[in-house]
Amino acid sequence: MLSAREQFFAPSSLPASALGLGIEVVDQRSPPVYSPTTVPLTSVHGWRNGGSVFASAPSTNGSEAHSDQQQTQMQPLVANKSNGCTNGSKEKNSDEPFSNLPSREPVDIEFKELSLTVQMGFGKGEKEILHNVGGKFPGSQLIAIMGPSGAGKSTLLDALSGFKTTGVDGSILLNGRRRDLPSFRRMSCYITQDDRLQPLLTVNENMHIAADLKLGSNVSYEEKEGRIEDILLLLGLYEHDQTMTMRLSGGQKKRLSIAMELINNPTVMFLDEPTTGLDSSSCTKVLELCKKLAQQGRTIICTIHQPTAKLFQIFDQVYVLSSGNCVYQGSTEKLVPFLQTVDLPCPVYHNPADYIIELACGEYGNDKVDVLKSAAENGSSLAWFDDPSSILRAETLIRKYPIPRKSKKRSLEDTSYINQLSVLLHRGYVKAKRDTTLTHLRIAVNVFVAIILGSLYAGSGREGSRVLDNYNLLFAILIHHSMTTMMLTVLTFPIEMSILLKEHFNRWYSLKAYYTSITLIDLPISVVGCLLFTVIIYLWSYQPMEWERFWMFFAMSLLTVFVGQSFGLMIGAWFSVVNGTFLAPVLTIPMMMFAGFGVTLRDLPSYLKWGSHISYLRYGLEGFVGAIYGQGRGVLDCNEAPYCHYRYPKKFLEEITMRGDQFWNDFMALCVITIAFRIVAFVVLKAKINSVK
Template identity: 45%
Template sequence: MATDNLLLKTTSTDVKVQIVSTPKKNLTHLPKRPKVDLAFSNLKYVVKQGKTEKVILRNVSGHIRSGELCAIMGPSGAGKSTLLNILTGYKTEGMSGQILMNDADRDLGQFRKLSAYIMQDNQLHANLTVDEAMSVAAKLKIGDKPVHEREAVITEILDTLGLIDHRKTMTSGLSGGQKKRLSIALELVSNPPIMFFDEPTSGLDSSSCFQCISLLKTLAKGGRTIICTIHQPSARLFEMFDQLYTLADGQCVYQGSTNQLVPFLGSLGLQCPAYHNPASYIIEVACGEYGDHTRKLVCAIDNGKHDIREGLPFPEFKVNDGLNNAEQFEKDNLNSLIINKLAKGSSNSSNGTNNILSDSYNNHDLKAAVSDGTELEKVNVNSALLNNAMPVKQPRYGNSEFQQFFIILKRALLFSMRDWTLMYLRLFAHLLVGVLIGALYFKIGNDGAKVLSNLGFLFFNMLFLMYTSMTITILSFPLEMPVLLKEHFNRWYSLRSYYLAITISDMPFQTVFCIAYVTIVYYMTAQPPDMQRYGMFLLACLLVSFVAQSVGLVVGAAMNVQNGVFLAPVMSVPFLLFSGFFVSFDAIPIYLRWITYLSYIRYGFEGTALATYGFDRPKLDCFIKYCHFKKPKTTLEELDMHNSSYLVDVLALVAIFFFLRIAAFLFLKWKLKSNR
């Protein structure tokens, strides 16, 4: 609500107080977008459960108008979340029926560019501030605008949503209601004309619930189409909704304005008790607490084909076993709109069907505005952001994929630097283990009597780098999935840009950690003091850590954290067994030797062994009478590596690295599709 400023003017005779109203907060800087009305006919959704099929939605129909706040209600298991997911385009498989956008067949690709889906859980990056999160969203969604215009949009949205004082607050420090408003603010940057909300009041107290629904009401009055599922709102919240769509057992039992619900039920002999919440009553009726009336309600509303509006007579009750086709559905809705216009006594003349439709919506918006005079100015200003034109072809993303890559990369780097586990704990582990291993194998690298111990040191390097790189990725990458699902579905960026940025973002840190570890252990264990050998040793270790990180990406993209943490070490056992440390290559049975060519640990171990003992290294020091491994060539012969090539090892690791990165991308693409 707007506040008033008091200006005091003092003279010698009296004191005059002048009250000046401050201007209302309006969203005037958002990009203009077309209005979108949704209609659906005979929607059916079937899921497979083993060999049987379960019908979730049973040929439901409906019509949702722009400028209205629509609630989808129903008992648990009624199909309201499924209906919302189908309307958003989040679920497409297993669905049949017709969905119209502005009286034309919906183009799902174009529709997704005009809509936003705010899911029940607030999927936010915890290590970003509100200002940083909004800046990233603005760059990705409206990156073609100048910087000062983007900043104006951000400031305006945060001010309108009551987050202007929390710009520097980490999202993890926001309350539940503030997180919900931030989720809305992030999507509001591109001014989507249609917005979907899954249980927006879930987990909020009564005051936060009222603020959230009030915000959605304001957005709807600006000409947007706002659709949300809600379980059982209070009477106060229920009155704020313009339209109600109620489901029971996958069928529509009511569709129309909320203030016509009680009279409609009364016409069917279902009298809502005085001082009883109508929302609770319709849920109780749908659950069968007053008898089985589902069939009667479904037939009365014709499974959503009838729209109960103020000024229209209730449809004649009749049992209709069949369902109208899509053409009849469009005709019914058109007739309903014409009758509605005539019933309101509109004096505007119309030239054809399109004018009738447009005038009907305009009258409805005007009525909503007049009903609350305090919001009239806000409605008029916000409506300027939306026009009645049919949606033209929208760009797929708000920025080029090249720019998306750098924006996401910058965000990922910032996120990593603020993450204690990803950064400081991992750095501490590498330094601590490096000093510990250096002390354990202190100065054994040039001792001919301790070659076997030095080979153990080389193998442990592979083991340590493998598990640290792989495990941290398995633990962290799946945590990105919920955010990725939301942002990618809402067309923030392409999957290619995201994947390339997220895979590259950790490589600099892993490189620094690996260099720190290898430098400590290499010189503490007295390996050959040759920069060329040190470089070869380091390169092999780096490639192993990158490949292990790729394995973590594959596992993290393909499965959840619990399964990944268990299966990844188990799947690594064959790579360790066939690494050449436990069994030399010539001792492996012929029918199992092919596994060694898949073991990246083998190539890393072989590369470090060649860097240490190959390339004509001089004889080792020996402080006992007989040293079998005094000649480095003997060590390589025992390991069956005397004919091996360091270049082949490097090329093999590089090939495995790219293969796994491509596989991780394909798994990620498959998982995004399967989750929907």
């Protein structure tokens, strides 16, 4: 028996067997859903046609009884619909799949003489990856960019989506007009091959974050909830809305990636290898979903390696690349006749998709590739489209579609900086609560190290005969604070970076908002971790029981944490995990050498004195020493040994050539270094984002 949802979405002509996990098989005979009466994106009724809001709580047992219950719940709403709550067109669409996503004006993408050149590195010259290819991707179609590995599929997708702009030559037209990249980016989205999702958030939370970032506070909570519900139902994810993203299957993750981008209803969707890593049934579901979205007026362009005959059929059009040249462009059905015309007939029982890839690989000789390239006119020929006469030329398209209104907004993001920041802070808070490494482990490590050091150096703070021990303890604390946070950031930030690149490109938020959020969200964790550590170690090692010194000690610890973290951010943003893990400790070693610990600042060779001015560990150590032995500290106890060399703290300070009254200078120096590192890390991040282009 079909569930209420399945019944609701199933077109009347569709056999029950064609349904799977909430994604319906397309009825190829049904007319396209796209209607020119575009429903405004901001209209609650426009988005939710009333039909899909029947969804009840996620199914837990999937029993028939439950389905019956759903059906009963659905009835009043369906009745509501006919009571005149929705307009006629919505009623007309109510039993068509995806009708509750507002339709959009289709966008024809055309590119001419497109080439893309990359720099190979210093002194190695450049390499042309795409060689003057042309092509036309009409609106409302699902288009596959196919080709052997290394043919340039992803590169073409990057160039068309605007993900890559450096080294791109040629023209890209949208509905006949030259592409205006900011406007294009406002109407398109890019779904990467690897699912860059927040693993610690549930499906529902991820969707809400996407909705809050893309729709802002002008759209009511109810409307956002409605859109989310509808999209999740349509993509077969409703039953998993409380599942943590990291626990989703590959196909579900892919669908969630699509769902999150559908929130603001893009007209053009680029998907890089959406079927990679999925089993055949999930591949079919994902592509059928794409097909439906295309039928609503969206232009959906996917790269795909080598589709099976079944998957190949789903596409409306294919664009085949071979070493950066186009060897076929046209409908899937016309591929076989095309091969026949160029005297390369597809063998019987051979999947045409496999055969064209074999040809493109040069398996039958490179001369065949040239034959195909010239027959396809390197992508300029429209002869193999389904109905070439219906393909509108640029001039017609210009006349048909008015000049798009130019947005007055300078920023690409849909919502304000304040909204982005508050949503990102909320997301960061939820992640931090669940993150066992960055939060729980970090606090646990602080407590653990404090206990170890405390038991090693118990009582060393008040004893004159153990001043050197205490000095070692201060240095160990300094290294703990700077290294743990630095390495944690170096190891975890590159993962965040890949999510940042995708979300930032899809205009979820600005880099400024992201950066401010990661700076602020970490503050409470750093403060709590540091405070716990300081309380344990300060008391256990019997440092002077004066509030002023305690807070000075805590301030130094916290600043060292901030510097270490900012340094880690700089390295993490610049380098990969492997390089960063190697470089971060290596770069810390000179900082230690110049800290004045092993070699006192007096004994540093004059030509290396500059090092002590840039070493943040020097300011940290001097600050700790100032907090504990400076500020006119009196005579130390001498209970554990008959002779106390450093009974008078002044003597110790003289010997290590540190002055006890430098605390505020050190404090200021660490503040300046933290800010400087943060600014550099921001600039590096910005450069990194730009370098991807």
